[in-house]
Structure formats: structure tokens, C-alpha cells
Amino acid sequence: MAVCSAYTTQSLHSTCSISTPAKTHLGFHQKQVVFYRRSSKRGGSGSSSGPCVITCSAGDSQTVVIGLAADSGCGKSTFMRRLTSVFGGAAEPPKGGNPDSNTLISDMTTVICLDDYHSLDRTGRKEKGVTALDPRANDFDLMYEQVKAIKSGVAVDKPIYNHVTGLLDPPELIKPPKILVIEGLHPMFDERVRDLLDFSIYLDISNEVKFAWKIQRDMAERGHSLESIRASIEARKPDFDAYIDPQKKYADAVIEVLPTQLIPDDNEGKVLRVRLIMKEGVKHFSPVYLFDEGSTISWIPCGRKLTCSYPGIKFHYGPDTYFGNEVSILEMDGQFDRLDELIYVESHLSNISTRFYGEVTQQMLKHADFPGSNNGTGLFQTIVGLKIRDLYEQITSSKTAAPLEATKA
Ligand SMILES: Nc1ncnc2c1ncn2[C@@H]1O[C@H](COP(=O)(O)OP(=O)(O)OP(=O)(O)O)[C@@H](O)[C@H]1O
Numbered sequence: 001m002a003v004c005s006a007y008t009t010q011s012l013h014s015t016c017s018i019s020t021p022a023k024t025h026l027g028f029h030q031k032q033v034v035f036y037r038r039s040s041k042r043g044g045s046g047s048s049s050g051p052c053v054i055t056c057s058a059g060d061s062q063t064v065v066i067g068l069a070a071d072s073g074c075g076k077s078t079f080m081r082r083l084t085s086v087f088g089g090a091a092e093p094p095k096g097g098n099p100d101s102n103t104l105i106s107d108m109t110t111v112i113c114l115d116d117y118h119s120l121d122r123t124g125r126k127e128k129g130v131t132a133l134d135p136r137a138n139d140f141d142l143m144y145e146q147v148k149a150i151k152s153g154v155a156v157d158k159p160i161y162n163h164v165t166g167l168l169d170p171p172e173l174i175k176p177p178k179i180l181v182i183e184g185l186h187p188m189f190d191e192r193v194r195d196l197l198d199f200s201i202y203l204d205i206s207n208e209v210k211f212a213w214k215i216q217r218d219m220a221e222r223g224h225s226l227e228s229i230r231a232s233i234e235a236r237k238p239d240f241d242a243y244i245d246p247q248k249k250y251a252d253a254v255i256e257v258l259p260t261q262l263i264p265d266d267n268e269g270k271v272l273r274v275r276l277i278m279k280e281g282v283k284h285f286s287p288v289y290l291f292d293e294g295s296t297i298s299w300i301p302c303g304r305k306l307t308c309s310y311p312g313i314k315f316h317y318g319p320d321t322y323f324g325n326e327v328s329i330l331e332m333d334g335q336f337d338r339l340d341e342l343i344y345v346e347s348h349l350s351n352i353s354t355r356f357y358g359e360v361t362q363q364m365l366k367h368a369d370f371p372g373s374n375n376g377t378g379l380f381q382t383i384v385g386l387k388i389r390d391l392y393e394q395i396t397s398s399k400t401a402a403p404l405e406a407t408k409a
């Protein structure tokens with residue numbers, strides 16, 4: 001039985017109307033979204049009831065959807081803070097909502113965490129002997145239906161996975177934003193969800209670096225022991241390798257974080273070698289390049305214009321292949337001593353989609369206190385943020401130019 005009464009007009013885009021399942025005539029400008037309402041049972045596994053049929057006019061205010069995949073503790077939140085800052089305005093949890101909400105809303109963007117689509121809560125996973133990375137612990141049907149609905153301009157009641165209690169909390173209302181970011185373990189796992197993405201990013205943190213970051217956060221801030229951190233990484237590894245890591249082959253951009261090659265046998269993990277792998281031929285995305293597009297270039301910028309202490313800084317740029325796709329790779333090994341001198345590096349990069357000379361440096365200086373601001377992680381996250389702004393502007397301007405053009409969804 002449908003529960004359409006659960007929707008108020010307030011929860012819907014102004015171009016939408018609700019009906020119980022019946023023969024709905026779909027005109028040329030209309031879209032139909034079948035929407036399942038999920039009951040939210042504490043401690044349960046969540047189930048679907050419905051459907052309601054929501055019919056919306058295809059306006060020009062459709063949501064651009066970005067996917068960001070990474071394992072837990074790999075810098076997604078830091079990246080999101082850099083991205084939302086590029087669009088201006090602070091990102092905050094929904095006002096007056098669940099204090100344990102995982103959602104962040106700013107003027108332009110809404111970031112939802114895909115942990116909210118866990119179909120099994122903490123107890124449920126323990127009973128079934130599965131990790132949160134296992135597809136069986138996640139509701140991909142609901143994820144697909146809700147991302148599709150938001151992309152089509154329809155608000156949804158999204159569940160909340162409460163990381164404090166380990167339970168599935170009652171849902172929260174998500175209205176269609178200009179840009180929706182779905183971040184978490186599986187944004188590119190399900191083909192249907194993948195096809196809804198206008199751009200996708202994978203943060204590929206090598207095991208050594210992941211371990212160093214986890215120790216820093218979970219030991220210093222959360223009081224975990226070294227052994228428990230090691231055990232947790234080991235326990236997740238088989239499912240990480242099976243379900244999370246393979247998504248990187250679908251990503252339009254990958255930020256790969258590796259130990260430095262500038263210090264022989266380095267095992268401190270403080271100096272990083274970071275590679276920005278950019279797929280060629282992606283609509284509305286032209287890869288960044290160093291000096292000369294398509295050439296292969298090694299560059300050590302240290303000297304008169306860039307202060308570098310040991311072990312220095314080395315850039316590399318060139319074409320390559322990645323999982324059978326043509327890509328451009330920009331690499332930075334080492335770290336900056338003085339962030340204001342980054343302008344020297346910025347002036348040698350092209351296609352960075354800045355609005356004014358020095359915008360990358362300005363963004364990096366603004367968030368100098370974020371992790372990774374002195375190395376390639378911060379630099380490449382900032383550049384990808386600018387590329388997403390550019391992609392959004394291109395998509396929306398092409399929609400304004402051709403309002404009746406069919407959308408990807
Ligand atoms: N670029 C970086 N350089 C150094 N350390 C970093 C970097 N990014 C993240 N970290 C470290 O990793 C920790 C986790 O980062 P963050 O909270 O951004 O990751 P996350 O993927 O959102 O984690 P979770 O999914 O567990 O919430 C940070 O507290 C920080 O210690």
C-alpha cells in the first residue's frame with residue numbers, strides 16, 4: 001500500500017505532484033519517479049513500502065551529481081570542506097535536524113554520506129558476520145531511487161545511519177540542491193547509481209599512508225590502541241579489495257597518495273607522493289597540464305622562486321593509461337615550505353579552471369590548517385574542486401541553452 005500522504009508539498013520540488021500508482025500520462029516535459037518510502041526501525045534492517053508516483057516537470061534546475069569514493073579515514077571530509085569552500089559559504093548539518101546527521105548543506109551543495117544507505121545496523125552486521133563494506137549490508141535499490149529522484153528535482157526522505165549509536169535513525173528530508181555530492185564507500189559500485197553521476201572521484205590512499213593517517217586520528221583523537229587500528233584495517237582489507245578498490249577504474253579523476261620516492265626507504269609516511277590521474281574524453285572536463293599539454297615533463301621547481309627544504313619537491317606530468325583508459329597524470333612528490341610561494345607552481349599549470357590568477361594559492365592559504373595543505377593532496381583536491389565548479393557551470397549553461405535536451409537520468 002502506498003504511503004503518499006507522508007509527502008507534503010513542502011518536501012517536493014515545485015514542479016512535482018504526487019499520486020498513488022495509477023496510469024499517469026507522461027507528457028514530453030514530464031518525468032516520473034517511482035519512490036519507495038522506507039520504514040525506519042531502530043535496530044532493524046529497514047524495509048520498503050510504497051510506491052508513490054511522483055511526477056515532475058523537467059525544468060532547467062536539475063541537480064548535478066558528483067560521486068566521491070574512498071575508504072573510511074581517507075580524507076573525504078577534508079576534501080568536501082575544500083570543495084564546498086570553492087563554491088562559497090559554510091557547509092552545515094541540516095538545521096534543527098538529527099544532531100548525528102551525516103549530511104552537510106551549503107548554499108550550492110548538499111553532501112550526503114552513503115553510510116546512510118547501510119541496510120544493516122551495527123548489530124545486524126555483527127549477527128550476519130558482514131562488514132559495512134559488503135554490498136549485502138547496503139541498500140543499493142534505495143540509494144539509486146533516491147539519488148535519481150534528487151537529480152530529477154524531487155525531495156526525498158533519506159535514512160540516517162547513526163555512527164554514535166550504530167542504529168538506523170528516522171529519515172531526514174533532502175531537497176534537491178544545485179550540486180549533490182554522494183560520498184562514501186560505494187558511489188560507483190552499482191551501475192545504476194554510477195550512471196547518474198556527472199563526475200566521479202576516487203581517493204586512492206596506499207596502505208602505508210592509510211595506516212599513518214588512521215594512527216594519527218584514531219590514536220590521538222579517539223583513544224584507540226595501535227593494535228586495534230591494525231586489526232581493524234586487516235579485518236576490512238578483503239572486503240576493501242573486493243568491493244571498494246575496484247571502483248577506481250570507473251572514476252573520472254583519481255587522487256593517488258603514496259609514500260615519497262625522494263627519501264630512500266622512507267617509513268615515516270610524512271612526505272607524500274601524490275598523483276592526480278585524469279581521464280581523457282570526459283564531457284565538461286579537460287585535464288590539467290604542466291607547461292605543455294600532452295608532453296612528458298619532469299620539473300624540480302626548487303631554487304630562486306620556491307623555497308624547498310630536504311627532500312625537495314619534484315613534479316611530473318605526462319600521458320599514460322589507467323585500467324585501459326587514456327589518462328593524463330600530474331604528480332607532485334614532496335612538500336611546500338611556504339604556501340604563499342605556491343603561486344609560482346600555479347603559474348605553470350594550465351586548465352586549472354580558476355576565475356582569477358592565483359585562485360588555487362588563495363584557496364590553499366585560506367585552508368592552510370587543513371590536513372595536506374603543504375603537499376599534493378591539498379593542491380590536487382583544490383584543483384579538482386575548481387574543475388567541479390567549471391563542470392557545473394558548463395552543464396548548467398548548456399541546459400539553459402537547450403532546455404528541452406534530455407538529461408542523463
Ligand atoms: N591530506 C592529508 N594529509 C594528512 N593527513 C590527512 C589528510 N587527509 C586526511 N588526513 C588524516 O586522516 C584523518 C581522516 O580524514 P577525514 O576525516 O577527512 O577522512 P574521512 O574519509 O572523511 O573519514 P571517515 O569516513 O572515517 O569519517 C584526518 O583526521 C587526518 O588525520
Ligand SMILES: O=C(CO)[C@H](O)[C@H](O)COP(=O)(O)O
Nearest residue numbers: 072115122132163164166185
Ligand atoms: O566504513 C565505514 C564508513 O564510514 C564505517 O565503518 C561504517 O559506516 C560503519 O560505521 P560504524 O563503525 O560507526 O558502525
